[in-house]
Amino acid sequence: MRVLILGSGSMAEQHARSFMAEEGVLLAAAVEPNAERRAVFGAMFEIPKLFASLDEALAWGEFDACANVTPDAVHHPTTMALLAAGKHVFCEKPLATSYPLAIEMAEAAEKRGVINMVNFTYRNSPALQRAHALVEAGAIGEVRHFDAAYLQSWLVGKHWGDWRTESRWLWRLSEKHGSKGVLGDVGVHIVDFASFAMASDIVGVESRLRTFAKAPGDKIGDYTLDVNDSVVMTAELANGALGTISATRYATGHANDLVLNIYGTEGALEVRTTAREWSLRICAGADIDTQTWQEVPLEPVATTYQRFVAAVKSGENGVPSFRRAAEIQRILDLCFAQDEARRLAAAAPAATA
Structure with a gap:
């Protein structure tokens, strides 16, 4: 199983270490726009292929799955590109910054029939x-x-x-x-x-x-x-x-x-x-x-990383899935919407008799 690490921050390091520890898993490539950080990350984990963009990595294409460890707002566009290429995706939380984006990702993954999981780390407890x-x-x-x-x-x-x-x-x-x-x-x-x-x-x-x-x-x-x-x-x-x-x-x-x-x-x-x-x-x-x-x-218990590897090898999706993460995002969106409605109500001019 060949894994692409998308990102190079502290959580990307955690992903890299966790996947390296699994038998039969190779860190095949990494993507990081910053040249200096890209070189340091690649040397740290002896990753053979390094790319400045996801587009370059997708054009190369010689990987099976991606650990998406980009900033929250970047999860949606990068994951959608990976899904379109038929790659399995293990995405950091939150899956997306809103429910409509998250459910779009879940439905796209299910339509493509690829393994899709989210790193809710406390599932490891x-x-x-x-x-x-x-x-x-x-x-x-x-x-x-x-x-x-x-x-x-x-x-x-x-x-x-x-x-x-x-x-x-x-x-x-x-x-x-x-x-x-x-x-x-x-x-x-x-x-x-x-x-x-x-x-x-x-x-x-x-x-x-x-x-x-x-x-x-x-x-x-x-x-x-x-x-x-x-x-x-x-x-x-x-x-x-x-x-x-x-x-x-x-x-x-x-x-x-x-x-x-x-x-x-x-x-x-x-x-x-x-x-x-x-x-x-x-x-x-x-x-x-x-x-x-x-x-x-x-x-x-098995970690989320281990469950993702097992899912890719078996072809049966593991948990927590994109759809589960989308449902969690729906709850968060409701909370934000209620807070916004309360602020608008408080700012509205008082009605006069």
């Missing part, structure tokens, strides 16, 4: 996968209520550097620079995380987005700090459950934590995961009467 299996098996009865949160704190701490002075963080706070705030950045993860764990789709949502003042004039250099920093939504699932989903960059004491509590008619689950650690607890059976929680043993 054994706690999440085990929680999903327990819910599906009826271990906690029918799900009634839940609360889920993606907690980051880099706006109040310097564990990842000083956001006030580093472009890699400042762009995430500026719509002009391509950001859709915490909702667009990590909201996609927690929406997928929560609904996948409960084995049910979101059918309704009401949301609130908030942008906080972070600098004089809400601007640092060329960066206007205008995107959302916190989001809270009330969500209803197809199985009837009701709960909350939130994401923030102001969760002091939490570097990068996803937490989910699921409450059912016959038990409850507590899911905790970060990029490297995870845990799962259950309260069920006789333990319900004493509110006793038991740790659930966890086994390693």
Whole structure:
């Protein structure tokens, strides 16, 4: 299986390392417009063919699949070109910047019959996968209520550097620079995380987005700090459950934590995961009467990279698919639309008697 890496940033390095570790996978080529970065990336992973554009790589064509690790707004045009060429695509999240673009990508991939998957990295959590299996098996009865949160704190701490002075963080706070705030950045993860764990789709949502003042004039250099920093939504699932989903960059004491509590008619689950650690607890059976929680043993699970490789080799599409990612984007679009409608209503002149 010959893989093209499209992009050369830190996540592209993660993709390259992950695919290199898989038996029978060759990093055949990479695309990076910047000549210096292209040379460094190619040397780092000993990639034999390097291109300045995707068009050049497609004209060469000697690869089976592409890891698309471009900026969010570039996912759609580059992926559509790859699909038109009949290439399998493993795309970074979010699949696209809007639902119409995302569903177009999903339908194009399905029409071409190529493998299409999205890198929702927290699907790699054994706690999440085990929680999903327990819910599906009826271990906690029918799900009634839940609360889920993606907690980051880099706006109040310097564990990842000083956001006030580093472009890699400042762009995430500026719509002009391509950001859709915490909702667009990590909201996609927690929406997928929560609904996948409960084995049910979101059918309704009401949301609130908030942008906080972070600098004089809400601007640092060329960066206007205008995107959302916190989001809270009330969500209803197809199985009837009701709960909350939130994401923030102001969760002091939490570097990068996803937490989910699921409450059912016959038990409850507590899911905790970060990029490297995870845990799962259950309260069920006789333990319900004493509110006793038991740790659930966890086994390693296949990563999204491994599932993509297996899908390409088998010819059967893996999960999460483009269509799943498009559905998540539909939920995010609803949240943005509700926020815009609320702002327009607040700005409208008051009616007079």
